[in-house]
Each structure stands twice: as structure tokens, then as C-alpha cells.
Amino acid sequence: MSHHYSGPDSGFPDGDARLDLTDLYAFPKPGDAGKSILVMNVHPSVGENPPGPTTAEPFAPEALYELKIDTDGDAVADIAYRLRFSSSEGGAQTATLRRVEGGQAAGTDDGGQAIVEGAPVSTGREARVTEADGYRLFAGWRSDPFFIDRRGVFFHHLQFTGDDFFADTDVCSIVLEVPNAALGPNPIGLWHRTLIPADGAGGGWVQAGTLLPEILPYDPTRPASFPDNGRTLTDDAVDAFLALFTNGKVTEDQVGPHDDLLAEFPYLGPPHNA
Numbered sequence: 321m322s323h324h325y326s327g328p329d330s331g332f333p334d335g336d337a338r339l340d341l342t343d344l345y346a347f348p349k350p351g352d353a354g355k356s357i358l359v360m361n362v363h364p365s366v367g368e369n370p371p372g373p374t375t376a377e378p379f380a381p382e383a384l385y386e387l388k389i390d391t392d393g394d395a396v397a398d399i400a401y402r403l404r405f406s407s408s409e410g411g412a413q414t415a416t417l418r419r420v421e422g423g424q425a426a427g428t429d430d431g432g433q434a435i436v437e438g439a440p441v442s443t444g445r446e447a448r449v450t451e452a453d454g455y456r457l458f459a460g461w462r463s464d465p466f467f468i469d470r471r472g473v474f475f476h477h478l479q480f481t482g483d484d485f486f487a488d489t490d491v492c493s494i495v496l497e498v499p500n501a502a503l504g505p506n507p508i509g510l511w512h513r514t515l516i517p518a519d520g521a522g523g524g525w526v527q528a529g530t531l532l533p534e535i536l537p538y539d540p541t542r543p544a545s546f547p548d549n550g551r552t553l554t555d556d557a558v559d560a561f562l563a564l565f566t567n568g569k570v571t572e573d574q575v576g577p578h579d580d581l582l583a584e585f586p587y588l589g590p591p592h593n594a
Contacts, residue, residue, distance in 0.1 A: 324466070330369045333528030337374035338363045339383055339514045342491055343466050344536055346510055347544035347552045349497060350583070355454075356503065356540045357587065358401075358496045359553070360387055360512045364464065365490035365593060378441055378460055378492040379405040379413060383516050384430050384525055385494060388533065390509040395535060399503070400425040402432055403459070403494060405441065413441040415459045417496070428515065428525045445590035447582075456497035456585055463580050463589035464491040465553045469573040473558065478566075484575040488592050495586035500540045507539035553581055553588065 324342050333339045345359035362385065367374050379385065384404060388397035399421050406414045417439070418432030435457075439450035442460025450457045464486045472480035511533035515525040537549060544550035547560050554577035562570045580589030 324364050324368075332367065332374075333514065334516060336380060336383075336528075337367055338377065338380040338492070339516065339528050340364060341512060341514065342464070344510060344512050344551070345465075345553060346536060346538040346550040348540055353541075354500055356498050356500055356538075357585070358387060358498060358510065359586075359588070360385065360494040360496075361462075361464070361466075361491045362494070362514065363492035365461075365591075376411075376443075377408050377413070378443065379403075379415075380514075380516075381405050381407040381413070383514055385512075385514055387494075387496070387510065387512050388425070389503065390535065391504040391506060393509065395509065395533065397425045398422065400432070401496060402430055404430060405459075411443065415439040415441055415457065415494075417455075417457055419502075428527075430525065444594045447586050447590070449585060454499045454502075456495075458493065458495040458586035460492065461490050461591040461594065462493040462586065463578065463591055464489045465578055465581065465588055466491075467556075467575050467577060468558045469575045473562070473573055478562075478570055480574045482574055484578075487578065490591040490593055493586065493588050495588065497585060503540060507537060509535040509537055511535050553577065 340362060342361040342364055347357055349355040349357050365374060387401040389399040391398040402418045404416050417436040418434050420432035435455055436450050436452045439457050440448045442448045447458055466486050467484050469480045469483055470485035513527055515527050518524045518526045539549055542549050544552050546555035546557050559572045
């Protein structure tokens with residue numbers, strides 16, 4: 321569903337908001353059955369522990385952002401898309417996107433074939449999009465599409481207030497338009513993770529803490545609908561989990577999708593605090 325504040329005690333992994341995973345989405349591209357949209361969201365604009373705003377720099381230049389894809393159902397990645405970001409210079413960052421397959425996809429490194437290099441990261445309301453070899457890439461601040469009556473769910477014993485905590489918050493999005501042929505012929509499983517450089521002389525990369533992958537099933541040939549197949553930006557993940565946790569006694573939290581979503585790439589609305 322969502323991993324907002326996924327570090328210890330509702331904090332950020334390694335104390336860095338830029339490493340914090342929020343949501344993962346996958347759905348067929350509207351109007352083009354031959355492509356899919358994969359959305360990896362990180363870095364919520366507001367922290368809980370400590371409370372208040374987080375950093376203005378969208379992505380951590382020392383980190384590796386990775387989207388893993390399992391093509392044969394064994395929970396081991398067969399394809400990986402990896403992104404590294406430059407340091408901010410004059411408030412600007414750029415992104416490099418790489419792809420790996422086979423054994424290297426299941427590993428922990430930042431290698432792979434470069435698909436996009438030097439893509440500008442968006443910090444304002446205008447979405448800066450880079451196209452290359454059948455792919456489209458967006459990276460930068462966007463309006464957070466996640467919605468939940470946080471107070472009602474967590475603090476008021478499921479007595480809902482109608483208040484959507486995320487209605488005016490932002491998130492850093494990586495949005496990738498991918499040819500379905502690049503995902504293989506079968507349904508896939510998706511998950512995302514962030515990694516930081518390992519300490520010591522050996523180098524390499526380590527995940528910020530240890531989590532089992534929460535795998536999102538996705539078949540590009542079918543309409544997306546969470547939790548059965550992928551997840552669209554308007555799917556109500558909270559309602560799905562409420563029904564599960566309460567054995568069907570509670571089926572909705574009375575808040576719905578945001579009204580700032582776009583009809584075209586990158587689909588997420590412009591940031592509130594551009």
C-alpha cells in the first residue's frame with residue numbers, strides 16, 4: 321500500500337527523507353496498450369518523526385534508486401531499472417537511468433546499460449520529461465497521489481473525520497513509461513528499494529534496513545486494479561486494507577482520489593510547494 325515514514329519509530333531510513341519509500345504504481349498507458357507506466361515515489365515533503373518539512377533537494381546523489389521486476393514468479397529480480405542522481409548545482413539535479421537483466425538484476429550494484437543520461441529533475445510545476453529509445457522518464461517533485469483519513473484510521477478508532485492528510489503534500493516521483501516488450505511476455509511482480517554506499521573498504525551498496533519485498537503483481541494485458549493487478553493513481557488502497565483488516569466490517573475511510581491528477585505523462589499533479 322504505502323510506506324510513508326518507513327524507518328524506525330516512523331522516522332526516515334538512515335535519517336534521510338530522500339531515501340524513504342512511499343508508494344509504487346503500475347498501470348497500462350492510457351490510449352496505448354503497448355506501453356506501461358511505472359511510478360516509484362519517495363521522499364514525502366512532510367515528516368512525522370521529527371515532524372515538519374523535509375529537505376528541498378529531491379533525490380540523494382549518494383543513493384541508488386531501484387525498481388525490481390520478477391518475470392517468472394520466484395520473487396527474484398530478473399530485470400532492474402536503476403537511477404542515480406547528480407549533486408545539486410544551483411538547485412538543479414540530473415538523472416541517469418540504467419537497465420540490467422539476469423543475474424545482475426538480482427544483485428546490488430549500480431551498473432547496467434544506460435537508457436537515459438543527464439535527464440533534468442523537475443523542481444517546479446512544469447514537468448520536465450526526457451524521451452529515449454521508446455522510454456519516457458520524469459523525475460522530480462509532484463503532488464502526492466496517496467489519500468487516507470489518517471486521523472480516523474490511526475487515532476480515532478476508525479471513526480472517520482473526512483480529512484485527507486495528504487491532500488496538500490508533495491512527494492518525489494520517478495515515472496517511467498516502458499514498452500511492454502521490455503517487461504517480457506508474462507505477468508510480472510514489481511517492488512522498489514533505495515540503497516546507500518556500504519561502509520568499509522569493500523564498498524558496494526546496502527539497503528537502508530532489511531525488508532522483504534512487498535511485491536505488486538502486474539499483467540500489462542489487463543486493466544489495472546489494486547490489489548489484483550497493478551495499481552492506478554486513483555485506486556483506493558486504504559479501503560482495500562480496511563476491508564481486509566476488519567474482515568469486511570469497515571470498507572471505506574470516506575476520502576477519495578485527488579483532483580489534481582493529469583491526463584497525460586507524468587500523470588501526477590504539479591507540486592503544491594513549487
